[in-house]
Amino acid sequence: MASSSSSSSDDCRPISNEGHESLQGLGGDLSALQKHVAFFDQNKDGTVYPWETYRGFRAIGCGIFLSAGSAFLINLALSRKTRPGKFPSLLLPIEIKNIHMAKHGSDSGVYDSEGRFVPSKFEEIFTKHAGANSNALTSDELLAMLKYNRVPKDYSGWLASWTEWKILYFLCKDKNGLLHKETIRAVYDGSLFERMQEDRASARKKAPNSV
Numbered sequence: 001m002a003s004s005s006s007s008s009s010d011d012c013r014p015i016s017n018e019g020h021e022s023l024q025g026l027g028g029d030l031s032a033l034q035k036h037v038a039f040f041d042q043n044k045d046g047t048v049y050p051w052e053t054y055r056g057f058r059a060i061g062c063g064i065f066l067s068a069g070s071a072f073l074i075n076l077a078l079s080r081k082t083r084p085g086k087f088p089s090l091l092l093p094i095e096i097k098n099i100h101m102a103k104h105g106s107d108s109g110v111y112d113s114e115g116r117f118v119p120s121k122f123e124e125i126f127t128k129h130a131g132a133n134s135n136a137l138t139s140d141e142l143l144a145m146l147k148y149n150r151v152p153k154d155y156s157g158w159l160a161s162w163t164e165w166k167i168l169y170f171l172c173k174d175k176n177g178l179l180h181k182e183t184i185r186a187v188y189d190g191s192l193f194e195r196m197q198e199d200r201a202s203a204r205k206k207a208p209n210s211v
Contacts, residue, residue, distance in 0.1 A: 049092065082099055
């Protein structure tokens, strides 16, 4: 699966938590998990459709096939869970207000049951799994963390966690193969996605026109 971006961590700088647009149907402050998903809601109506997920993945540097596959599988897996009591829709919409209901198992625990960010769990990622560099993870350390977090026989949770973290590592590791703490922190509230999109748009404007 090819990506149209480089793997430089320069594309993965975090930005402020401020500036999230209000979403239709969501009052007050958004949880960290809602912010994470809100990046993909292009028209800010509180619902994410597969074509929006696809465009979001493309905006952060994923290739066409990875973006298309991710969009279909993510919306297929999350749509019904975020629409309790509603008849299944072939359009596979994800309702952001209920995204905490789609939280999978075998994860880091950084999101609580309501989708809120848990600082102590975030720090545990590095106190338990980071080696020589206390503020970054290598590929092997990342795999060890995923194995540590596995709930027995939670195969769907294993797959979801592995996919999420491997895509993040693929896009955002630095030239030394390290995934930095500030990058991981920024992905939890979606600010990483905003920065990656901005940096890619800026790079395209600066690139010379090809013949």
